Structures are given as C-alpha cells and as structure tokens.
Amino acid sequence: MRGSVFYFFSAFLPLPSGERAGVRGLRYLRLLLHANVSYHRAVTTQTNPANQTDTAAPPTPLLDVRDLAVHFHPRSALFSKTPDPVRAVDGVSLAIHQGQTLGLVGESGSGKTTVGRAILRLIPLTSASVTGRVTFDSANVLTARGDQLQKLRREMQIIFQDPAGSLNPRMRVWKIVAEPLLVHKLATKPDELRTRAVQLLERCGMPASAADRYPHQFSGGQRQRIGIARALALDPKFIVCDEPTSALDVSIQSQIINLLTDLQRDLGLTYLFISHDMAVVSHTCQRIAVMLRGKLVEQGPREQIIEDPQHAYTRELLSAVPTV
Ligand SMILES: Nc1ncnc2c1ncn2[C@@H]1O[C@H](COP(=O)(O)OP(=O)(O)OP(=O)(O)O)[C@@H](O)[C@H]1O
Numbered sequence: 001m002r003g004s005v006f007y008f009f010s011a012f013l014p015l016p017s018g019e020r021a022g023v024r025g026l027r028y029l030r031l032l033l034h035a036n037v038s039y040h041r042a043v044t045t046q047t048n049p050a051n052q053t054d055t056a057a058p059p060t061p062l063l064d065v066r067d068l069a070v071h072f073h074p075r076s077a078l079f080s081k082t083p084d085p086v087r088a089v090d091g092v093s094l095a096i097h098q099g100q101t102l103g104l105v106g107e108s109g110s111g112k113t114t115v116g117r118a119i120l121r122l123i124p125l126t127s128a129s130v131t132g133r134v135t136f137d138s139a140n141v142l143t144a145r146g147d148q149l150q151k152l153r154r155e156m157q158i159i160f161q162d163p164a165g166s167l168n169p170r171m172r173v174w175k176i177v178a179e180p181l182l183v184h185k186l187a188t189k190p191d192e193l194r195t196r197a198v199q200l201l202e203r204c205g206m207p208a209s210a211a212d213r214y215p216h217q218f219s220g221g222q223r224q225r226i227g228i229a230r231a232l233a234l235d236p237k238f239i240v241c242d243e244p245t246s247a248l249d250v251s252i253q254s255q256i257i258n259l260l261t262d263l264q265r266d267l268g269l270t271y272l273f274i275s276h277d278m279a280v281v282s283h284t285c286q287r288i289a290v291m292l293r294g295k296l297v298e299q300g301p302r303e304q305i306i307e308d309p310q311h312a313y314t315r316e317l318l319s320a321v322p323t324v
C-alpha cells in the first residue's frame, strides 16, 4: 500500500529535461492502474469486475469472436470499374468472459465500431459481407434467425458516443427509455412503460422529473445517462459501449465511467468498451485489444499491455496519453 502511494505521487514528480512526453503519459497510465488496484485492495475485499483476473474467469467466454471479417461493398460509379471492397475488419478474434470488460482501442477508422456493430448484427447484409464466427452464450450470432435473433437483440445492447444524435429529439424521455420494451412487446400499457422508464432513469442517476422532458433540455452527461437507461431497458447481458465518454467534458467522463462500473457490478454486465483513449481503457477494462487498419495487433491483460507493450503501435498509443 505504501508502495502504491509512492507510485501515485511519483507520477507528479518533475521529469528530467528532454524526457519524452510519452514517458510521462506512461507514468500517468501506471498511476491510474496502481491507484485503481490499491483503492480496491484498501477499501473492499469484495470482487470488483474492474480488477478480476483471468484466472477467476469461467472457462467458457460469454462472447467468442473468431476470425471476424467485414468487407463493405463500395458503390461503383457509372461506367467505372467496380472498386475493391473496404476491408474494415479483417480476421479479428477476441473473447470476453461474463462480468468482464474488454477494451478495444485504435485510431479513427481502424474498424472498432464495425467490430461492435457486426457482433450485434447491425450491419445490413446489403452493405457488407460479414464472415467468421460470433458465439454469444452458445448461440451462433451471424446465422441466428427468428426467435433466436430476437432473444439476441434483447440480450446485446449498444451505448453510442453521441447521446444527442442517438435520442429522438421529438420524444419525451420516458418514451425514449421505454421504447425497446414496446418494440419487443415486453410491456404495452402506458402506465407500466412509464413506471419502468422512471425506475431505469433513477438507476442511472436521473430524477423522476426527467421523464416528461425532452432530450435537448439536458446536458451531454445527462443525455448519456438517458442513453444508458434505454440500453438497460431489456435487461441485457452484454453491452457494446462505443466511445461512451468521448463527446463529454473530462469532468463528466469519470461520472459516466463510474456509473457503467457500478451497473456492471450490480447487474453482472459484460462490456466491449470501444475507445481511442488508452487512459480511459486502462481504468475500466481487465483486458485490452489494440486495433490497426482492421486487424488486432495485440491483446492481453491490461497490466501486460500497459507495462510491457509488444507492438510499436501500442507503444505509440501509450505515448499519446496526455501529461498530467
Ligand atoms: N457503411 C459503410 N460503408 C463503407 N465503409 C464503411 C462503412 N462503415 C464504416 N466504413 C469504413 O470502415 C472503416 C472502419 O470504420 P469504423 O467506423 O469501424 O472505424 P472506427 O475505428 O470506429 O473509427 P472512429 O474512431 O472514427 O469511430 C473506415 O474506413 C470506414 O470508412
């Protein structure tokens, strides 16, 4: 514990002149890592999802992705040669155990969102060929149809980066939150839908009075809470968090991350946490996968990725962590 305290404060010590900003960034990441571990050791003996090790995980992952490839069909211009497909995702394999979080990091355009959307079966077959195998709780996701696909659509949800864009501006908040229940015919009576929406909003730190207002009447952080409440409506097992804090002020980001961590602990949720920010991922995920131009270049436990990165691109991402 004393070592951790020293480590925490050592990150703020001045660096020798000429030391690269990246080294300071790495020090900051280690600070996050050690502060997180020491906090949980000191404050609670309870198992916290953010610090579970691989050895504690059950043998069969909840989500198992093998050799996933997504090639978008480009629109060909009149009289021109058909262009090559966009290989947005090319041979991605990853697994996430129940109750854990895998962080998927990489630069813009590397294919992170496409991986998430393919896992959720949100890519129309007319726009891309999706190959490989995605197994969720023993179900074959890419071939599921009918009732099995409906069940998967309930169990797997997504939280978007831009809460303003993902919430219908013309709907009252309670209707936005309760809409999935109506779509899946799990509740139909307005009273029942409204009551459930208020419960979900309160669970996400919003007052009951928010229910009758419209999305534009809230701040970015509050809108993200509404988006999270909606994602929880169908009682999912797994959520793709697609850059859920990237559009928010730094001060609000940690509140949303804390909410997601609390929900994971209380509801046993499993997350794929997409981000371009190593600092955020190091704080929230047990494992980290690094993506570059459609492929995974490295993945492993977060301590290993942060302390001993093997790929030059991972080192580049780590060196981009801002100075504290
Ligand atoms: N519907 C589509 N049709 C054609 N190409 C697409 C489509 N969606 C994504 N792409 C391409 O696939 C690649 C990966 O995009 P994706 O949105 O998955 O990246 P990302 O890592 O999530 O980026 P960002 O960090 O900016 O969100 C990009 O080259 C993108 O232009």
Ligand SMILES: [Mg+2]
Residues within 6 Å of the ligand: 112, 113, 114
């Ligand atoms: Mg994206």
